[in-house]
Amino acid sequence: MSIQFGRRQALGLAAGLATSGLAAPLVARAQAAPVKIGLVALASGPAASLGNHLRDGFQLGMRHLENKLGGRAAEVLLIDDELRPDAAVTKVRAALERDKVDAVVGVVFSNILAAIMRPVTESQTFLISTNAGPSPFAGRGCNPYFFATSYVNDQNHAVMGKAAQDAGYGRVMLLVPNYQAGRDSVAGFKSEYKGTIVDEMYTPLTQMDFSAELARIAAARPDAVFTFMPGGLGVNLVRQYRQAGLANIPFLSAFTVDEASLPAQGEAAIGFQTGTTWTPTLPNEQNARFVRDFEAQFNYVPASYAAHAYDAAMLLHSAIGKTGGNLADKAALRAAIKAADFRSVRGRFAFGANHFPVQDFWLAKVAQRPDGKFQTEHVSKVYDNVTDPFAAQCRMPAG
């Protein structure tokens, strides 16, 4: 009797609670739960400093936004991809399934992006690359859940091809590491450069001394040298190029002299040229604030890895604000991201149909600032509001 009574009472109580509001606080709590962002930033290995730029750029964005994205509290989950695709996939899967992140942001290297592309987008989570931009994802492999705030990798090489063409260099010599990205770099440069390529030199990725190649350059006496030597390779090449007295031959490059490598290249890099989407000197209000606060906070000059990541934070803020904090309606969120209704440190910024930026590209030169630090400074606009050449191949599937 008492048991029956108890059960009936319990049922009644439960029914009453269900209708009158126990579920309501749960909904409210879900709404108030922080937005979780998985930030994939390389933190180990020789290239970790690029990941540090990326991480610090995004973190500065979050600080400027007072750790809120579109009015909702936000939480950043740091993921070190270790530059190993298998490790990246394992960690990103854990972030998706265990931590239930609402978006994945970051990624320095293209091979890591390629590895996590499917796991992230297939779980219908938005993936925003702040650096890696392999051309397949801009063309046939474009994806409704993927955006890039950076560029298509090939564009930076093509920019220098066009810059060399515009400068009227008749004979150019190319020097790149002997791997896929090196060969892509040569192809990108050649797509815009119509002059004579005196020679193409391919060096092993592990080669640190370029004296043999520098002697060949001196013997061939080209009008300019174009190179793509990321990270430590670029530090070695730039210093040895200067030491060999070759600096009177214009040094054109992509991903070789930037604020991540300049602290180690120093004076040797002054006057060397690079193609880029952004420099610390671009004259707009957001950029001035970004660079000033970044240096105050982290005590080094930001590179484009940091700038693109900062933009990604601002982009997410604008998009989540537009949907009123609702992350469940994917189509609405996608439209809000695509609108790119934020003020970029690059000035003008819009997404093309393939979710890659339509933007300006600059020829920039390395200079030393009055305070002794080194930075790239924009010289001239090479591409004006350009769409990448792969966008035409993209047939964006409906989400």
Add this chain to the structure above:
Amino acid sequence: MSLTLLLVQGLNGLQLGILLFLIAAGLTLVFGVMDFINLAHGVQYMLGAYFAAHFAAATDSFWLALLLALPATLLVGLVLEFLVFRHLYDRDHMAQVLATFGVILILNDGVRWVFGSAPLQVPMPEALTGGFPIMDGLLYPHYRLAIIAGGLATAGLLWWLVERTKVGMLIRAGATNAPMVAALGVDIRRLFMVVFGFGAMLAGFAGVMAAPILSVEPGMGDNLLILAFVVIVIGGIGSVRGAFLAALLVGLVETLGRSLMPDVMRLFLDPSSARQVGAALASMLVYIAMAAILALRPAGLFPVRTA
């Protein structure tokens, strides 16, 4: 390819060979005398460069940095010997390879932890900046000449130490028959420690010398270590003289191959495939040379006669 360019490339090859010798000398002694495979030897080279970067920033002088970095690498070598390697002398080669590989991982991440992962630079000593015009439009940096001179001087010193001093005699005896040397009442453990510390310091010296021309970064010794092993295998394990000649040979083959191969291939192939095949062949050339030498002389060029 003009004769001057060939000479320049020869000089470049010589300089690489000298750096390789400084690393390989310690490696061949440790391997030859103690029968100990030390994969962590390249780490000593990296530490030398990092110490140079650190002390150069602190003292503002390359020479002071060199002076301080040498005892520092010596100390690290001795500490490693005491803590880790000493316990591995009696184990088989596989255990040594595993343990010393672990040391590589720990120290590579250790320097990242202490100095950060961004590459560092060491300014050239003031007196050696600049270069002399070696061919039209190309300067050969004075500093690179200093590396060659410093390396040759070290090789001479090493030859004198090994061939003309009592410690050197014991080392040669140890390379031939270590148990016999111990039986004659020599403290072989202490001898091992001296050899080990000295080898570590030589690699550190190479790192200091390389720091002003190469970027100082974690893992910078790993690639050179492979070449250093090629050198000691070609030269004959345990032989300093063999290591010297083999290092110069490897340096020249590596540099001249890289520079000449694409041109040689152009005689047979069209330019674009010649470049690809040439680059690929050039990176194999050292190993092809090693295979050829080992086919003719299986114990290397100057094998140490073992009992």
